Amino acid sequence: MAQRVQALATELVEAEGRKSDLRELVGLAAAVSAEVAHYVGAAVHDARSQGASWGQVAELAQVSEATARARWGPKALRRQMRRRARQAIAPAVLPAEATAVPGPLEHRRRLGAAISFLLRARGCAVQEVAQKASVSPSCVSRLLAGQRVPDWPVVFTIVTAADGRPEEFRLLWEWARGHRQPSRRSATAALGRFHGALLGLLWATGQASGRSTSSGTLSAVLSGELVPDWAMTHQIVLQLGGDPEQVRPLWEDVQYSFLLAHDFFPVQGTRDVRDLV
Structure with missing residues (x-):
């Protein structure tokens, strides 16, 4: 706050x-x-x-x-x-x-809030993370405040320095930088991006450290064991304070990849998926 x-x-x-x-x-x-x-x-x-x-x-x-x-x-x-x-x-x-498309400022704030909660959850100070990431403390502070969005390698290094998983923040960074959705990806990458977007939104609400306490379907979705239908995905994104229309292309990519895949769902779910860059 x-x-x-x-x-x-x-x-x-x-x-x-x-x-x-x-x-x-x-x-x-x-x-x-x-x-x-x-x-x-x-x-x-x-x-x-x-x-x-x-x-x-x-x-x-x-x-x-x-x-x-x-x-x-x-x-x-x-x-x-x-x-x-x-x-x-x-x-x-x-x-x-009547819904306005979230602007760059809102996306910058969401990314900053997510990384801020990561630092708090890991007990990391700004100075400590800046030193580990070889960037200035002001760079980290401005990122946390939503004032500036550095290039992805910088954000990747900051998140890694705070012992976070960069794939959970990648989509927040793309939205903050105004990147357009990529072309179709493999099933593994599509699942990883969809799940990473939900976890990024969860970090932005400050609840990621307690995600294991979620119950029922939401717990299964956040743990990577389930990809729900669009109606349920829409409600989950709203619950996490996100914009469903930004997440929908990611959900559609997952559905598209399922249609082309021999295996309908990876054995390991979306967990430990890392080919996002």
């Missing part, structure tokens, strides 16, 4: 530099304010988890203890986080005629 605040603040500064109209500036300022409020709630949750009393929270926040409990209690915080999640995926669930 702190990195999201940074990205929104950067966007606000850039809009001010462009002399954007008041509507855009007020909208961006409101987005910064809302994300700061979400961050404060999450920070209070962390402090409470570490043993802070409501009295201490109230004193630091300069509110009464009753106000602190009402504003950041478990139920209130769950409602707040659900509202934040709904707002994050709202553009993806509008009627088709």
Whole structure:
């Protein structure tokens, strides 16, 4: 959330530099304010988890203890986080005629969020990853903030330095760079790209480290054991905050490859598929 605040603040500064109209500036300022409020709630949750009393929270926040409990209690915080999640995926669930195609900024943010969660899940600091990847810390920071998308070898090296699987971030990088979908691929590559796209979206939601806890069909899809029909794939992509129309060509490639393949599904599923580059 702190990195999201940074990205929104950067966007606000850039809009001010462009002399954007008041509507855009007020909208961006409101987005910064809302994300700061979400961050404060999450920070209070962390402090409470570490043993802070409501009295201490109230004193630091300069509110009464009753106000602190009402504003950041478990139920209130769950409602707040659900509202934040709904707002994050709202553009993806509008009627088709009203849905805007995600722009480069949104894709840059999604890639940055995914790699940011990877670093957090692995306990890696920006300086540490930058040193391992032989890039500047500012390069990594700007990538995480959605301000810049380096060439794939750089992103590949950063993800590898954080002990991540680059194939799970490749499609996010392609979308962030505005690359067009490739021509038909082998069944193995098609499966790998489809599964990698879903896992990349999962990283962007901050849930990838807990993907093994998913249940039922979703667990089978995310583990690479199942490729569902399009209706279910559409719902899964929406659930992960992605754009179904971007994932559909990948799903279609899988279906096309199945029609031409002698074996309908690899024994190992889509797991450990690596021929993505």
